[in-house]
Amino acid sequence: MTIAALSSLLPLPVAIPLAGAVTAPLLARASSRLAVIVSLLAMAGSAAILLIEAPAVFGGRVIAQYLGNWRPAGGHVLGVTFAADPFGLLVALAAALIGAILLLYTLSELGGLGHRELGGYACLFQLLIAAVIGAALTADLFNLFVWFEVAALSSYGLAGFFLERPIALEAAFKVLVLTTLASFSVFVGAGLEYARHGALSFAQLHHALAGHAGPADAIALGLLIAGFATKAGLAPFHGWLADVHTAAPGPVNALFSALMDALGVVAIVRLVFQVYGVHGLPVLGLLMALGLGSALLGGIMALAQDDLKRLLAYDTISQVGIVVIGFATGNSAGVAGGVYHLVNHAAFKALLFLAAGAVLHRTGRTRLSELGGLARRMPVATAAFVLGALSIAGIPPLNGYVSLSLIHSGLQQDHETIPYVLTLAAQVITAAALGRAAWLGFFRPRRGEYEWQERVRPGMLTALVSLGAGCIAFGAFGPEVLRRLMAPAAAGLLHPGRYASAVLAGSGRLPALAVPFDYGSPAELISVGLSVLVAAALAWLYLRIREPLPVRVLRAAHTGSANDYAGYAIAGTLLVIAALRFA
Amino acid sequence: MILVNYLAAAALLSIGLYAVLTRRNMIKMVMGLSLMEAATYLFMISLAYRSGSTAPVLLSPPPGQTEHSLVHGNVADPVLQNFCLTAVVIGVAVTAVFLSVVVRIAQHYRTLDSDRVRELRG
Numbered sequence: 001m002t003i004a005a006l007s008s009l010l011p012l013p014v015a016i017p018l019a020g021a022v023t024a025p026l027l028a029r030a031s032s033r034l035a036v037i038v039s040l041l042a043m044a045g046s047a048a049i050l051l052i053e054a055p056a057v058f059g060g061r062v063i064a065q066y067l068g069n070w071r072p073a074g075g076h077v078l079g080v081t082f083a084a085d086p087f088g089l090l091v092a093l094a095a096a097l098i099g100a101i102l103l104l105y106t107l108s109e110l111g112g113l114g115h116r117e118l119g120g121y122a123c124l125f126q127l128l129i130a131a132v133i134g135a136a137l138t139a140d141l142f143n144l145f146v147w148f149e150v151a152a153l154s155s156y157g158l159a160g161f162f163l164e165r166p167i168a169l170e171a172a173f174k175v176l177v178l179t180t181l182a183s184f185s186v187f188v189g190a191g192l193e194y195a196r197h198g199a200l201s202f203a204q205l206h207h208a209l210a211g212h213a214g215p216a217d218a219i220a221l222g223l224l225i226a227g228f229a230t231k232a233g234l235a236p237f238h239g240w241l242a243d244v245h246t247a248a249p250g251p252v253n254a255l256f257s258a259l260m261d262a263l264g265v266v267a268i269v270r271l272v273f274q275v276y277g278v279h280g281l282p283v284l285g286l287l288m289a290l291g292l293g294s295a296l297l298g299g300i301m302a303l304a305q306d307d308l309k310r311l312l313a314y315d316t317i318s319q320v321g322i323v324v325i326g327f328a329t330g331n332s333a334g335v336a337g338g339v340y341h342l343v344n345h346a347a348f349k350a351l352l353f354l355a356a357g358a359v360l361h362r363t364g365r366t367r368l369s370e371l372g373g374l375a376r377r378m379p380v381a382t383a384a385f386v387l388g389a390l391s392i393a394g395i396p397p398l399n400g401y402v403s404l405s406l407i408h409s410g411l412q413q414d415h416e417t418i419p420y421v422l423t424l425a426a427q428v429i430t431a432a433a434l435g436r437a438a439w440l441g442f443f444r445p446r447r448g449e450y451e452w453q454e455r456v457r458p459g460m461l462t463a464l465v466s467l468g469a470g471c472i473a474f475g476a477f478g479p480e481v482l483r484r485l486m487a488p489a490a491a492g493l494l495h496p497g498r499y500a501s502a503v504l505a506g507s508g509r510l511p512a513l514a515v516p517f518d519y520g521s522p523a524e525l526i527s528v529g530l531s532v533l534v535a536a537a538l539a540w541l542y543l544r545i546r547e548p549l550p551v552r553v554l555r556a557a558h559t560g561s562a563n564d565y566a567g568y569a570i571a572g573t574l575l576v577i578a579a580l581r582f583a
Numbered sequence: 584m585i586l587v588n589y590l591a592a593a594a595l596l597s598i599g600l601y602a603v604l605t606r607r608n609m610i611k612m613v614m615g616l617s618l619m620e621a622a623t624y625l626f627m628i629s630l631a632y633r634s635g636s637t638a639p640v641l642l643s644p645p646p647g648q649t650e651h652s653l654v655h656g657n658v659a660d661p662v663l664q665n666f667c668l669t670a671v672v673i674g675v676a677v678t679a680v681f682l683s684v685v686v687r688i689a690q691h692y693r694t695l696d697s698d699r700v701r702e703l704r705g
Contacts, residue, residue, distance in 0.1 A: 142666065149673045156680050166691040170700050172684045173609065180616050180677060181603070184623050187670055191623075191663060195630040200662075243703040304705070560704025562612065562697045566603050 003063060003507050006053050010065035010082045010137065013046040013092060017099075017130040021123045028119025033111050039122040040103040043129065047096035050089060050133075057089045058488050060510045062502035064139065072504050077201035083139040083503045086488035086510070087339060091136040091266050094346050095259045099129040101463045102251040105354055108459025109361055110249065121161060127154040128255060135263045139503045141190045141200045141275075144267055148186055148231065151263055152179045158252045159244045168247035175240040177562045178569055182230035182237070185573060189223030192216060202275050203503035206496055210277035215581060218281055222577030224271055225286070229572075232264025234324065235294040236572040238317050239558070239565025242301070245313030246366075250357015253309060257316040257353060258346035265320060265342055269327055273493040274500070278330050282583040286576060287328035292422050294321030297554065299429035303436065303542060304551045308356045308366045311437050312349070318430045319345045319392065325423055326407040334410020336482060336490035336515045341403035343486075344391065344474060348400065351467040352388035355381045358460055359441070364453045368437060373446030381456070382442045384464040389434035391471045393535065394427065394528055396519070399471045402478035405524045406517060424531060431535035436542060479517055487515045588629035595622035607698045609685045613678065620674050624667045631663035639664065 020042030028035035057063060062085045066072070070079025084092075103125065110118065131151035138144050156179075160172030194200055196216055197208040209217060230237040245253045272283050298318030305311035323345060326338025358381040359374060360366050375382045391400040404427065411420040474481055491513035492499055502508025518524075547555075595618050602615025639661035685695070692700050 142669075146669065146673075149677075153673070153676060153680065156677075156684070160684055160687075163687060166688075166700075167702050169684055169688045169691060170703055173681075173688060173697070173700070176677070176681050176684060177603070177612060177616070180681075181619075183673075183677075184619055187666070188623050188626065191627045191630060191666055194662060194666070195660075246703055310703075555705040558705050560701030561607075562609075563604055563607060570600065570604070 001052065001056075003056070003061070006056055007063045007065045007506065009049050009052065010063065010084055011067060012049045013096065014130050014134045014137065016042050016046045016049070017126040017133070021126040021130065024122035024126065025119035028115040028122070032113060032115040032118035033107065035115075035119045035122045036103055036107045036111065039126050040100055040107065042126060043096055043100035043103060046133065047093065047100060050093045050096055053084055053089060054093065057084050058086050058485055060086075060488055060491070060512060062492065062499055062508045062510060064503050064506050066506075075204070075207075075504060077140075077199070077204055077504065080143045081139040081201055081203075081503055082137045083499070084137055085492040085499055085502075086485070087269070087490075087492050088136040088266070090339065090343060090485055090489050091262055092133040094343050095129050095132040095136070095262070098258055098346055098350055098467075099125070099255070101466055102254050102350065102354075104459050105357075105463035106251045108457040108463075109251065109357065120157065124154040124157040125255065128158065128260060132259050132263045136266050139202045141193060141202065141205065145183075145186050145190050148228070148263070148267070149183060151231070151260055152183060155179070155244075155256065155260060158255070159248055161248060161252060165247060167243075171240070171243040171247040174562050174565060175244050177566055178230055178237065178240045181566060181569055182227040185223045186227035189220045189227065192220040192223070196220075201503060202270065203500035205275050206277070206500040209275060210496065211280050213276055213280050217276070218580040219577055221271065221276055221281065221283065222580045223573070225268055226569075226573035226576045228264040228267040228271075229290060229576075230264070230569060232261050232268065232320050232324075233294075233317050234264075234290050234320060235297045235317060236568040238294065238298075239568060241317060242310050242313040242558075243560070245316075246307055246310045250354055250360065253312070253357065254350035254353040257313065258350040261316060261320050262342055262346060265323055268324075269338075269493065272327070274496040277496060281580050283580060284328050284330045285583065286579045287324050288416075288419055289579075291321045291324030291328055292419060292426070294318065295325060295423065295426035296321075296429070299426045299433060300551055300554055301558070302433035303429055304547065304555055305433075306368050308359065308368055308371070308437060308441060309353070311368075311433060312352050312356060315392070315430055315433060316345075316349055318426060319349065322404070322407065322423065322426065325419065326403075326410060329407070329410035329414060329416070331410050331413050332490055332494060332513055332515050333406050333413060335493055336486045337403050337406025337410055339489045340406060340482065340486045341400075344399040344403050344471070347467055347470045347474065348388040348391040351384055351464065351471060354460070354463055354467065355384040355388065358456050358464070361454050361460075362452060362456055363450045365450075368440040371441040371446070372444040374442045377450070378456070380461055380464060384468055385442060386438060387468050387471060389431075389438055391475070392434060393431040393532060395532065396525070396528065397472070397475045397478075399474035399478075401475055401528065402482065402517070405521065406482070406515070408524065408527070424527070428531045428535045428538065431532065432538035432542065435535055435539040439539065439543070478519060482515055482517055487513045490515065585629055585632055588625060592622045592626040592629065595619070595625065607696050609688065609695050609697050612697065613681050613685060616681070617678060620670075624671065627663050627667050631660040633657060633659060
């Protein structure tokens, strides 16, 4: 297909789910299942269009589409531009495919809900995925803000979806407060950049900013990073994340953790690499600090949780932290590892949340202290959970191994010893938290029988199996995936000038980037083996001691009050701005 | 002249932030957020202003100016005003969702005190 044809298809992956979102509540009047089935088809259609774009884009081409046919004149972009670079297309593709899997699971688990509930659910679900795809493909700062808000509004609805559960309302209130604050931050940041440079297109801003960003630009970037970090769930902007996940149904957890967080990460990465450039402002150091803080805090908090979903939610904070650490290295191995881990996280965290959702569906319980003995009673859910946990722990040949080794080699390349050690520590703690959960929930013997609730249906099993297969495939074919998908994505981020000129010219080529990766590297295998042993020992120890002081302090800081969480977010925003402005 | 706008925006932002951080009544928190929102609009509109400029409506020029002078220059920046229009629309929707959540919380918990609505913590 010609580049012009590919470019004209580019708005469709967003337009199809948007149209699906409008029709879903109407179709639900006829049949509630029909609404979900049509949404599923919409996701599949969106994914199909993205797949048509894929060969050209992953071959190193950047394809742009000027919406409303407002072409750039004299280097000035007049309208909104959509640009598919390998990084954006990868995230958009992951969103569409995982979205389809989650809708299949929904059809199976929640298919019996009333037509109003399911119609609204299908509508909000597709709006959120459309927002993630839009944010991944857009090359316009204000458009990015709009997708942020679309994702935010639909997430409010989904967070409070079980309106009859009071905790869902409490969680919805917290996410509303924090995301609204974040939206002000993004809004003012975008406005400041426009007022200074008279441009919203990433390409024009890149030419105005790269290398010579002034103090006002530093403040604007600080506001933008703080706003999108709230969506990504980075500490200290993460107050909403665990609460929302505790209260929402399984597929919504998976949607938030796997895809909505990705929106925040994509926005931060685009702004840092492709708009501002990594030279000039101390932005990589800031990302490293945010990533390490989130990775450690999320891991420690996960270790202390009793609620399975809450545990997984804190683990999301930790994993997003690790993704950001990968990007913060700024070298090709680390950035490719960050992209890789972002996609892997979407797969294995969706798998873990769906497994937890299946457990809740079948037993009606999510507290680890009330669970146990599921390995014999629910073998598929157990296998899914263990597979997800092993992926996070980075066991070869699962997907986590490849991305984590790349991030490690990125850290080692630049001799960043302290971040490397802290990253390893965060991973060990996370693995220990998941190991503890696997023992308490699935393998620990349990005497009494459960009061079984609903059955696990074929759609749920299909979703678990396909996500699990994705985790295995992205691990087993690691070098191939890296060469064909992740290395081009990293090339787009590391050559921002090429991306910018492609956005202005309508299409362009990215240089090829070779990212070396040794599957059987002895040092990496030894480090994996050691960290699993330490994690097992830590999990064993943690089950036997009373809560240590750092954990108690951190838990006490998570007061559950919306005022406090807003305070943390504001303090974090000021710190981010100060770091960029004065460091 | 325009400095007053920036000062007013800063004052509004501070009052709103104070309410969000210290008021435990959820309605007051929503009011605080609305004040902060208003402050961002005022800030944006002020950024759009240029000294001596007119409204960016190019239909018929105000007295003393020709169409030519409007096309070539002295109008307030319409893009930032469009920003605000978009954000106002989004803001209305968010406030509606916000208040409906607060109403449901009040129905379930029989309180508006955010400090008494924190089952989820730690």
